[in-house]
Amino acid sequence: MRYLTDRKRATGRGASGTGTEHHWHMTVSAVGLAIMVPTFLYLFGSALGGGYPEVHAAFADPFTAILTAMVLVVGLNHFRRGAQMMIEDYARGMNRKLLVIFVITFSYFLMACGLFALAKIAL
Amino acid sequence: MADVKQQVERPLSPHLQIYRPQMTAISSILTRITGNGLIVGVILAVWWLLAAASGPDYFNYVDAIATGWFGDVVFTLSLLAIWYHYLAGLRHLYFDAGKGLEVQTAELLGWVCVIGSVVLTVITIYLV
Numbered sequence: 001m002r003y004l005t006d007r008k009r010a011t012g013r014g015a016s017g018t019g020t021e022h023h024w025h026m027t028v029s030a031v032g033l034a035i036m037v038p039t040f041l042y043l044f045g046s047a048l049g050g051g052y053p054e055v056h057a058a059f060a061d062p063f064t065a066i067l068t069a070m071v072l073v074v075g076l077n078h079f080r081r082g083a084q085m086m087i088e089d090y091a092r093g094m095n096r097k098l099l100v101i102f103v104i105t106f107s108y109f110l111m112a113c114g115l116f117a118l119a120k121i122a123l
Numbered sequence: 124m125a126d127v128k129q130q131v132e133r134p135l136s137p138h139l140q141i142y143r144p145q146m147t148a149i150s151s152i153l154t155r156i157t158g159n160g161l162i163v164g165v166i167l168a169v170w171w172l173l174a175a176a177s178g179p180d181y182f183n184y185v186d187a188i189a190t191g192w193f194g195d196v197v198f199t200l201s202l203l204a205i206w207y208h209y210l211a212g213l214r215h216l217y218f219d220a221g222k223g224l225e226v227q228t229a230e231l232l233g234w235v236c237v238i239g240s241v242v243l244t245v246i247t248i249y250l251v
Contacts, residue, residue, distance in 0.1 A: 027219065030212045037209060041202070044168070045251030048198070049190055052179045059175065068172075076165070082158050114169045117176035 150233035157204035164201030207240035
């Protein structure tokens, strides 16, 4: 028998049932992205427009490869939650469910593609 | 509970079509539009990276798209969207700390996001 009251289980969790977890994740990823994105933009922008060897050399650099991987993973997780929030604001019922599932799977698909490409270029 | 699905015609409160556009509302929805719109730039960037990983021939094909007029439009708009979302995100963190919530300050910060994003975009294009 668990000595937890219903009240205790509900406090701080709100209508979502997950409390402030979503907001906290957005805050953490926002701070992380704020630190990484300016450098990433510079490196990505510099690589864009180069030929095949230059682009390969740029993303084979460990710093560029790791930073790009982190921006991809953190950025797409940030997107996943933001897009889910938008869908939950504008869509209902089955539509909402399907769109949320699509956004989550598509975000992970892009992450996997990007990480695979980076690994293949860098290693 | 039998008639729970019956639609009731309720009066609607004044909404977007009634209010004069306000900086706070516009800068908020722009944050959502830019954040979600960035997925287009991410798709193109990831495709370009995948192409670079798969070999010179396919890379040249995708690179022509990513650095042609289509890529220029997508990446330039993405840059503007990133900087806007960046500044609006910092503003969000500032709001979360309970600061800058007076009407005048909040409206000023909205203009900072809009004008700042254009300035940062121009600087980035110039530097990179």
